[in-house]
Amino acid sequence: MICGFDYGTSNCAMGVPDHNGVRLLAVDGDKNFMPSALYSMARELICEQVGKQLPEGAARDEFVTSRRGQLQLAQRARREHDIEADETVMFVGQQAFGHYFADPEFGYFVKSPKSFLGASGLRPEFVHFFEDIVTAMMQTIKQRAERSLGQSLTRTVIGRPVNFQGSNSEQSNRQALAILTTAARRAGYTDVEFQYEPIAAGLSFEQQLTENRTVLVVDIGGGTSDCAMVRMGPDHRGKAERSADFLGHTGERVGGNDLDIQLAGRQLMPLFGMTAPLKSGKPMPTKTFLDAVSTNDVSALTRFSSLETGLYLEQLQRDCLQPEVIGRLIRLRNNKQNQQLVKFAEEAKIALSDADSTRVTLDFVEKGLGTDILRSELEASIERPLTRITELMSEAVQQAGTRPDLIFVTGGSARSPIIREAVARTLGDVQLLDGDHFGSVVSGLTEWARQIYR
Missing domain, CATH: 3.30.420.40 (ATPase, nucleotide binding domain)
Known part of the structure; x- marks a missing residue:
């Protein structure tokens, strides 16, 4: 089947x-x-x-x-x-x-x-x-x-x-x-084919269109953000050959995981010494702190778990005016809890979709350790990856050479009002519609399988 x-x-x-x-x-x-x-x-x-x-x-x-x-x-x-x-x-x-x-x-x-x-x-x-x-x-x-x-x-x-x-x-x-x-x-x-995720999400959305439209599909996934400009509707639905309908597509390795990592780095790593003062008066080097939360980067994870980093942190603890906070980072590393830390950042990001602030409690590291995060702090933390996501949208529209009639957004992170506002600011007065944030891609892939495996 x-x-x-x-x-x-x-x-x-x-x-x-x-x-x-x-x-x-x-x-x-x-x-x-x-x-x-x-x-x-x-x-x-x-x-x-x-x-x-x-x-x-x-x-x-x-x-x-x-x-x-x-x-x-x-x-x-x-x-x-x-x-x-x-x-x-x-x-x-x-x-x-x-x-x-x-x-x-x-x-x-x-x-x-x-x-x-x-x-x-x-x-x-x-x-x-x-x-x-x-x-x-x-x-x-x-x-x-x-x-x-x-x-x-x-x-x-x-x-x-x-x-x-x-x-x-x-x-x-x-x-x-x-x-x-x-x-x-x-x-x-026995048979394996691939389809672009934003196109798959669009194919799912197309099932509900009653008239032809040019749609910008914005799929903000965990690892990548992808955009596609697609002609869709009753006259296009069901065609086995759709290449002429795909007017432009862009994508890059920036997605929900990057938002989690940025939030963890900016708002949680200070609890582990990233902004602590050094005895020398020089600013704290941040690379190792960012390596700790870069859970989608093989090189960063390898560096953070290396023997050299372990020795470096011991010296950093001696050089820091607040050695106890570097001690937290050492425990986090020794206990392999950095993935867990980023998971808590992800949960905070999700909570801030519906609230103006949330409390992150890190009792798994140290009893009573935690911090409050405001939605405005999330917005500041994710500014860089969010800017790149909106640039991908503009590039897809430019490729197509025409403006979309509709914007269809999908992917878990697309629930965030911060992201939705950024999408609206990028393209102005274009209707923005939601799909199933988690199920659009798999539904579209299944529709495409139905068409090509007839």
């Missing part, structure tokens, strides 16, 4: 066509959306879990040969951690967050792995590692969806951003699509 698969930066979802349009499948308990996160009791066990799920045959033999070293390390990890052969060792979605929050020092946790797929300069072993992470997640999601549906899923359309990375975009796109294709085939899909 065919399906649309939104392997998103923040959430994953899967849909299948039915007589009412699109049916979303349960992929995380009884929920239709699964947070994009994975937790394994040991990093090496991810590869082992992928191999166990592959059916016997040439593909499995090839995988085992290519991962021989990692599979040997997995056996060693089982012995060192006294993990039984039948013990569950890997979790995705809400379960992954649950295990990470319960014991962040133990195991391996990754959030939003899609953010890393287009990273420049990845060595082959890192490409293989991300293949295994994505495959492990896709295998689990597919199995859950098939149980919910009661049928096998074999042909899929997967969403993709316009660009996975801002720099070296073509090379990054090829690398990311190759990883996703390999993972999808290892998960059991």
Whole structure:
């Protein structure tokens, strides 16, 4: 059976066509959306879990040969951690967050792995590692969806951003699509196609149009923001060839995760010493503090967890007039709680969609630690990424050579009144409509699957 698969930066979802349009499948308990996160009791066990799920045959033999070293390390990890052969060792979605929050020092946790797929300069072993992470997640999601549906899923359309990375975009796109294709085939899909996420969101929105319109689709996802100018409506709907209807599209690796990171850096890292005075009178260097919260940057995370950073922070604590706040950062690093910190920033961003202020409580770091954040402080914190998002909108309109009749906004971060106001300011007096902020892309991918897999 065919399906649309939104392997998103923040959430994953899967849909299948039915007589009412699109049916979303349960992929995380009884929920239709699964947070994009994975937790394994040991990093090496991810590869082992992928191999166990592959059916016997040439593909499995090839995988085992290519991962021989990692599979040997997995056996060693089982012995060192006294993990039984039948013990569950890997979790995705809400379960992954649950295990990470319960014991962040133990195991391996990754959030939003899609953010890393287009990273420049990845060595082959890192490409293989991300293949295994994505495959492990896709295998689990597919199995859950098939149980919910009661049928096998074999042909899929997967969403993709316009660009996975801002720099070296073509090379990054090829690398990311190759990883996703390999993972999808290892998960059991025989046919794999891709569709731009903003176009998919537009195809979903198009189902409700009663007259033809030129629509600017603005999809603010977790990892990327993508815009597309599309002619749509009754005269266009259902056509298998839509290239003439797509008038312009732009996209870049700036999205909801960047807003969370900026908010964490500007409003939470001062609690960990980022603005504390040094004995020398010089300003506090901020790079390490920003590395701590840059959870979508492989290089930053590697630097923050390195031995050199550990030694640097010990010296920084001696040099600081408030050594106790640097001590908090050292504990955060030692306890591997920086992902948890950014998660709290994300929750604050969401709360500020409906309130003028919110309280962030960080008892997991230190009892009584916390701060109040105002919506105006969120606006100041995210000014830089938000400016880039509005520039992408203007560039898509410029490519099209015409103004839109409507603006359709989707994606989780698009709920924020700050973002909606910025969208309205950019294009002036154009009607702005909302869709399903989380389901538009997967619904559109499913509609496209229905059309191309006839």
